[in-house]
Amino acid sequence: MWDVESFLSRRRRGFRFEEERRVVEEIIAAVREGGDEAVRSYTKTFDRMELGDLRMPEAWFEAAEAKVTDEFRAVIREAIGNIRRFHEHQRRSSWFMSEEDGRFLGQVVRPIRRVGVYVPGGRAAYPSSVLMNVIPAQVAGVKEVAVVTPTPEGQWNPGVLVALRELGVREVYRIGGAQAVAALAFGTETIRAVDKIVGPGNLYVALAKSAVFGRVGIDMMAxxxxxxxxxxxxxxxxxxxxxxxxxxxxxxxxxxxxxxxxxxxxxxxxxxxxxxxxxxxxxxxxxxxxxxxxxxxxxxxxxxxxxxxxxxxxxxxxxxxxxxxxxxxxxxxxxxxxxxxxxxxxxxxxxxxxxxxxxxxxxxxxASPLSVDDFVTRMSVIQYSEAALRTQAARIALFARAEGLEAHAQAVEARMERGGRGRDGAAR
Amino acid sequence: MWDVESFLSRRRRGFRFEEERRVVEEIIAAVREGGDEAVRSYTKTFDRMELGDLRMPEAWFEAAEAKVTDEFRAVIREAIGNIRRFHEHQRRSSWFMSEEDGRFLGQVVRPIRRVGVYVPGGRAAYPSSVLMNVIPAQVAGVKEVAVVTPTPEGQWNPGVLVALRELGVREVYRIGGAQAVAALAFGTETIRAVDKIVGPGNLYVALAKSAVFGRVGIDMMAxxxxxxxxxxxxxxxxxxxxxxxxxxxxxxxxxxxxxxxxxxxxxxxxxxxxxxxxxxxxxxxxxxxxxxxxxxxxxxxxxxxxxxxxxxxxxxxxxxxxxxxxxxxxxxxxxxxxxxxxxxxxxxxxxxxxxxxxxxxxxxxxASPLSVDDFVTRMSVIQYSEAALRTQAARIALFARAEGLEAHAQAVEARMERGGRGRDGAAR
CATH class of the missing domain: 3.40.50.1980 (Nitrogenase molybdenum iron protein domain)
Incomplete structure (x- = not known):
């Protein structure tokens, strides 16, 4: 048993993983350059598998269905229902505020277009990972969900494949590691690049996600x-x-x-x-x-x-x-x-x-739990009427000049110089 | 003029900034070790200033008030009102769902406890930066907002100080650069560590933010x-x-x-x-x-x-x-x-x-614009009744064992072994 002070003074040390980072960057560069062939070559090295088609074969899904019990399938369906119902509460609407002078402001919520989900393979393969990462994306309205999951030596987890089927995920690639993250981020001949990558993975996967961050969005590092x-x-x-x-x-x-x-x-x-x-x-x-x-x-x-x-x-x-x-x-x-x-x-x-x-x-x-928020973006919307701009032009220009940004002021003032050439002014 | 293809093929190259990263990591380590004294020493080097008190002196705020026009103050007040009104639409409530069998699930929204805001000094000092980073934090309900802003050679921007006053920000330190980010992330004798750092800055500030990420939250890199x-x-x-x-x-x-x-x-x-x-x-x-x-x-x-x-x-x-x-x-x-x-x-x-x-x-x-969402966290809340757990225990245990996690199954089953020792069961 500890006292409070000695308990709170324990801190995990940070690690730098210089060597692993170097390996990951090499893999990413090779996949960016070499596409599918580079992915195949790393899969041969790391997963000891000769891959023809990168896609998970339909036959494997069918074999997986045969391997799980009806009981398991019923539980997974109930879990999917529960998870979906909870996440539906997180959905957000676009909103607008309209002011008397004709200003119209708001926030538009859009699903991210295309999301990649990493699902670990081998021993750490959890069907629940599939549910927890795919369902919020689906509830958010993401149209394209591409899943990567390694099948080292051709082995796969039936629960994972059945979970993917139950969720209706059709685009599944049997690849993993940094090479899979690179393929999702940059695209290959077979795999179109995604906008965001989520899902847990080992150290190499985590380092690869952090290396491609900026190019694509990523979830938090667990x-x-x-x-x-x-x-x-x-x-x-x-x-x-x-x-x-x-x-x-x-x-x-x-x-x-x-x-x-x-x-x-x-x-x-x-x-x-x-x-x-x-x-x-x-x-x-x-x-x-x-x-x-x-x-x-x-x-x-x-x-x-x-x-x-x-x-x-x-x-x-x-x-x-x-x-x-x-x-x-x-x-x-x-x-x-x-x-x-x-x-x-x-x-x-x-x-x-x-x-x-x-x-x-x-x-x-x-930070917060993964949620529907992680699979949407918000855009601000700004519309001024002619009347609103005329009322506020001088103030906006004054602020711009206080910040030393003359061209900002002029963009507003250009519209004051001649009357109503804009569309919502009548005199065109 | 371009055609679509040549336009889209233009890509910005990434840079690595190895040397700058090294400098930033050295500064962070020194501030972590040396606290206020290290911050003072870097401020002397980079901002050419001997700092006694790290706090922005009250007299400077008063001098700033005297330097801005009433017109500017009126515009800034109107801007604050507009920005606050828009961001108030982004506020979110906690919610709960209560199911018939006694399951009670929800999401609790809490403001982040303590936030640090970086405001650039010198030529790129913009009062609007103060408004755009501080107001969403205030609307979110963040109780402590600490601002850092460098005053190289003792120079400060009156608009920035007036903006801070108008927003009621009282905790302002006249420090900048990687040393200010490190002070916010790790704390010093004078400055208590924050939970998240936001605000724009130069390359060193950006690299410092990304180096302390994990220890604290940060906003996106602009x-x-x-x-x-x-x-x-x-x-x-x-x-x-x-x-x-x-x-x-x-x-x-x-x-x-x-x-x-x-x-x-x-x-x-x-x-x-x-x-x-x-x-x-x-x-x-x-x-x-x-x-x-x-x-x-x-x-x-x-x-x-x-x-x-x-x-x-x-x-x-x-x-x-x-x-x-x-x-x-x-x-x-x-x-x-x-x-x-x-x-x-x-x-x-x-x-x-x-x-x-x-x-x-x-x-x-x-990604999305900075918003009230960036200054709150969400927590999930889960409460099962005895009835709910009894109904679902077998399914939860089955799923746990399918994932190979026996102790997970046992945590549920331990509660089934003896009747009602829990508080919401009657028989205690």
């Missing part, structure tokens, strides 16, 4: 998973321990922390963690995470625990306390907040509806 | 200013030329382009540009911009001009055509759209209300 549980003496130690371990099993770097004023709970949770840990298939990962990144912080009160949560700004925050809604009002920064004893974090991972792509590493202080 | 004007044969060549020059005077790298099906208009505009250019105080800048980055593109129709605009995704787009609202519906990507002959781009720069911080370099395909 760090290791985190959970912070604020619990009082009435919380169940067994449930609390299970929730901590559900994050710890993700990654040795994942962080699972309990903050509580109850020493009794803390001791109970420690015992329960040990007991449960021993039986987990991913116990080595979970143990490493609990020992190195996890822990229990004893505080004086729930107020103090909430203050700690606000400083940490965790990806997942559970409030296992009496009257959690009261405390929610004091939470300033977290990715997702789980209220009360019946809301273990995993319900939010693929089923309840909210997105599981959440800000990590304290970035919830300034 | 490139040179751009205008694309779509105009038909009825557009006024004099007005069109004036609008092109209003962007060209910003920067030799600024891009001002006319796309029109009318050869007559094109020729008229070329002549008018020459004539007007000769009389501009910033003619050298504007000429370089027009010659190297600007131009006129002849197309077959307004349809084609609109298609070009969508490919370019310009920062500013003027539609000087008959029935501009009809064409607005076809515009997919632009930062701000100006409709009709009475809406020259400068009306949007500081007065009409919409933000002038806009996506450049084609990034309007995936």
């Amino acid at each position: 760090g290791p998973s985190e959970i912070l549980i604020v619990a009082d003496e009435a919380a169940d130690p067994e449930w609390t321990a299970a929730d901590l371990l559900s994050q710890a099993e993700h990654d040795p770097m994942a962080s699972a922390v309990l903050v509580t004023p109850s020493k009794t709970l803390a001791q109970g949770v420690m015992k329960a963690v040990e007991r449960r840990l021993a039986k987990l298939p991913r116990r080595d990962i979970a143990r490493q995470s609990m020992e190195q990144q996890g822990g229990i912080l004893l505080v004086d009160s729930i107020e103090e625990a909430v203050a700690v949560a606000n400083l940490v700004a965790p990806e997942h925050l559970e409030l296992m306390v009496a009257d959690p809604h009261r405390w929610l009002g004091m939470i300033e920064s977290a990715g997702a907040v789980f209220l009360g004893p019946w809301s273990p974090e995993p319900v939010g991972d693929y089923f309840a509806g909210p997105n599981h792509v959440l800000p990590t590493g304290g970035s919830a202080r300034f | 490139g040179p200013s751009e205008i694309l004007i779509v105009a038909d044969e009825a557009a006024d060549p004099e007005w069109t030329a004036a609008d092109l020059l209003s962007q060209a005077e910003h920067d030799p790298m600024a891009s001002a382009v006319l796309v029109t099906p009318s050869k007559t208009l094109a020729q008229g505009v070329m002549k008018a540009v020459e004539r007007r250019l000769a009389k501009l105080p910033r003619r050298d800048i504007a000429r370089q911009s027009m010659e190297q980055q600007g131009g006129i593109l002849l197309v077959d129709s307004i349809e084609e001009a609109v298609a070009v605009a969508n490919l370019v995704a310009p920062e500013h787009l003027e539609l000087m055509v008959a029935d501009p609202h009809r064409w607005l519906g076809m515009i997919e990507s632009a930062g701000a759209v100006f409709l009709g002959p009475w809406s020259p781009e400068p009306v949007g720069d500081y007065f009409a209300g919409p933000n002038h911080v806009l996506p450049t370099g084609g990034s309007a395909r995936f």
